[in-house]
Amino acid sequence: MSAAREGAPSVIRTAALTKRFGRVTAVDAVDLDVREGDVYGFLGANGSGKTTTVRMLLGLVLATSGEMDVLGEPMPGSARSVLPRVGAMVEGPGAYPHLSGRANLAMFDATGPDGSRRTRGQRVEEALERVGLASVDMRPVRAYSLGMRQRLGLAAALLRRPRLLVLDEPTNGLDPQGINEIRTLLLELNREGTTVFLSSHLLGEIEQMCTRVGVLDGGRLVLQDQMDALRGPTGRTEVHTPDLDLARSLLATAHVEVEASDEASDGGGRLLVRGLEPADLNARLVEGGVRVTQLGPERRRLEDVVLAATTSGTDRFGREGARA
């Protein structure tokens, strides 16, 4: 495994973190390593132990054994100083249904340890603005769609400008537009310096957003690495072209291995070539009259890497396209 971001301070670190419920070991000797600046994707099929891990990190459930530091301090011992700097959304946002989103946030803010009353209105306003709820806020929360409730939960998590956001399945139940909005917002917050730890059972979601990945399988952390390392090059060059047959015949020599398909994302054909340097390959194709729309190193797919690491395979992971 390649190292986490060299030199970046640790934000979450666990050692042999374990949780048993009776005879069920929900989380089994997990060593998480999340560094400042990461968008860390905590991936696992339903029931693999993600929620239990997140709840332990936030001091909501006691570990059976093991150790953990959050923002450099031991948890749950330092919960009073750590939790005000962590924004969390776990198991669906809870809110008072008869109150507006603004009133809910103001109440939530008032329960926090160090939010001054004088600046509360401004904090609430900024958080609502951030998640795109400022204009609809006269409605009581019971009239909110699931997406709006999810965004309100995120607004609550943002109230104190946390250094770390811990989110359990933050896009669950959202439509594609809502999913996009949440993703864009999380990436924006990360660019501004917030470390993001999110759990998901969606491979595609993690692949699109995250810089680092941990994979949980039956309570065990079976994989943890930087996304770049996991999605390393395969050694083949990927070419997209509308002239698939011509390209194939040009490359039909003994030393070149070619796999062709007519399924390129841009509508043409796709070639995977081993045995020629990319520059030589490009020159040979262009000289032969082949139009090249894309050429670059083929990368491993996260799905294949996860499949190889988990006993359950990837069938139990959700795919976004398959959701309602």
Ligand SMILES: Nc1ncnc2c1ncn2[C@@H]1O[C@H](COP(=O)(O)OP(=O)(O)OP(=O)(O)O)[C@@H](O)[C@H]1O
């Ligand atoms: N309070 C509890 N009592 C007994 N067993 C529990 C409890 N909470 C979780 N479990 C068990 O621990 C295992 C892990 O559950 P957990 O909810 O952490 O998984 P998950 O990956 O978050 O799944 P999901 O995405 O479905 O919430 C499951 O077998 C679950 O049945």
